[in-house]
Amino acid sequence: MSTKSIRIKRYLPEQAEEAFWQRYEVPVDDSTSLLDALNHVKEELDSSLSYRWSCRMAICGSCGVMVNGIPKLGCKTFLRDYPDEVRIEPLAHFPVRRDLMVDMEIFLEHLAAVKPWLIDEASNAAEPNRQTPAQLARYKQFANCINCGLCYSACPQFGLNPEFLGPAAIALAHRYNLDSRDHGKAQRMPELNRHEGVWSCTFVGFCSEVCPKHVDPAAAVNQGKVESAKHTLIALFRG
Amino acid sequence: MHPNERLPPLPRSWWLKHRYFIAYMVREATVLPLLFFAVCLLAGLIALLRGEASWMNWLAFMGSAPVLLLNGLALAASLYHAWTFFQLFPRVMPLRIAGRPLPHQAVVAAQWAGVAVVTLISLWLFMGGAR
Numbered sequence: 001m002s003t004k005s006i007r008i009k010r011y012l013p014e015q016a017e018e019a020f021w022q023r024y025e026v027p028v029d030d031s032t033s034l035l036d037a038l039n040h041v042k043e044e045l046d047s048s049l050s051y052r053w054s055c056r057m058a059i060c061g062s063c064g065v066m067v068n069g070i071p072k073l074g075c076k077t078f079l080r081d082y083p084d085e086v087r088i089e090p091l092a093h094f095p096v097r098r099d100l101m102v103d104m105e106i107f108l109e110h111l112a113a114v115k116p117w118l119i120d121e122a123s124n125a126a127e128p129n130r131q132t133p134a135q136l137a138r139y140k141q142f143a144n145c146i147n148c149g150l151c152y153s154a155c156p157q158f159g160l161n162p163e164f165l166g167p168a169a170i171a172l173a174h175r176y177n178l179d180s181r182d183h184g185k186a187q188r189m190p191e192l193n194r195h196e197g198v199w200s201c202t203f204v205g206f207c208s209e210v211c212p213k214h215v216d217p218a219a220a221v222n223q224g225k226v227e228s229a230k231h232t233l234i235a236l237f238r239g
Numbered sequence: 240m241h242p243n244e245r246l247p248p249l250p251r252s253w254w255l256k257h258r259y260f261i262a263y264m265v266r267e268a269t270v271l272p273l274l275f276f277a278v279c280l281l282a283g284l285i286a287l288l289r290g291e292a293s294w295m296n297w298l299a300f301m302g303s304a305p306v307l308l309l310n311g312l313a314l315a316a317s318l319y320h321a322w323t324f325f326q327l328f329p330r331v332m333p334l335r336i337a338g339r340p341l342p343h344q345a346v347v348a349a350q351w352a353g354v355a356v357v358t359l360i361s362l363w364l365f366m367g368g369a370r
Binding site: 069070093094095134137156159160162202203204205206209216218219222223225226 | 246248249253254256257259260263267327330331332333338340
């Protein structure tokens with residue numbers, strides 16, 4: 001087993017106002033993930049390092065960080081793929097609370113605003129909701145979102161204007177709008193129709209590149225533009 | 240105050256940080272040479288209305304080296320923009336035939352086939368085939 005040098009952007013608000021870079025030597029082999037390296041630093045080298053993690057298998061969405069400027073999940077990133085330097089920073093476009101931990105409050109607000117749950121006031125909770133495989137296939141891809149927030153760090157429009165609902169929230173709104181069991185589209189469309197809804201997106205498309213679950217949020221947002229345009233036109237003709 | 244309001248604004252050079260963003264800005268900038276071409280066409284229409292002398296002047300202008308160069312750039316820009324647009328189209332408008340999603344490559348190929356057909360018809364029309 002060899003060692004590798006990684007650089008971590010530290011921010012300790014009680015010690016210094018400015019963030020600073022710190023270098024650590026970590027043992028690596030072919031299977032060492034970035035999260036393994038962070039855990040090694042925390043357990044063996046420097047217990048003051050703060051970062052989030054839980055499942056270590058790309059399901060919980062906690063361990064998002066910037067690796068050489070690109071948003072990545074620590075558990076799904078392997079140091080073998082970085083022969084040169086590795087710079088680890090907190091996720092971009094979110095306020096940093098400490099070291100690699102960011103405040104995701106605004107993302108959670110945007111998520112709640114689009115009501116990402118099944119809305120069906122007429123449904124009888126005792127009855128199972130039936131759905132055919134074809135109906136499931138319409139939204140399944142967009143249901144794979146793990147709320148990791150990598151797409152928000154990849155999105156320059158969110159970076160320029162944090163009021164933009166952003167890729168994941170719109171992808172989840174679209175996921176429920178496409179669900180045959182859901183009847184909440186009329187409640188979600190006013191959020192999506194706003195300038196800070198789907199129309200702030202300029203299809204840079206980097207959100208879909210960095211998505212660890214291949215949700216393709218850029219496709220969802222731009223399908224949302226088609227829906228928003230239809231919704232607005234229909235409302236216009238109805239008067 | 241919302242926590243995000245304390246974040247420094249993105250620098251104007253944000254798009255220089257990654258080749259993906261640079262490609263995006265190039266895609267958006269294709270509008271500039273296309274705008275030049277559109278203005279040329281408009282000037283041509285006005286020249287046509289003004290009479291023969293004006294029209295001959297416009298033809299000479301369109302044939303000059305810098306204008307040919309700029310319009311060549313506009314052609315390349317529109318082809319690049321089409322290439323990016325055709326790839327994005329099936330993601331924005333997923334098409335279904337008899338309930339089955341159409342493969343993305345088929346949609347992209349169909350769009351290029353459309354370009355080929357329009358180009359052939361235009362060549363036939365403007366090269367005197369319709370005469």
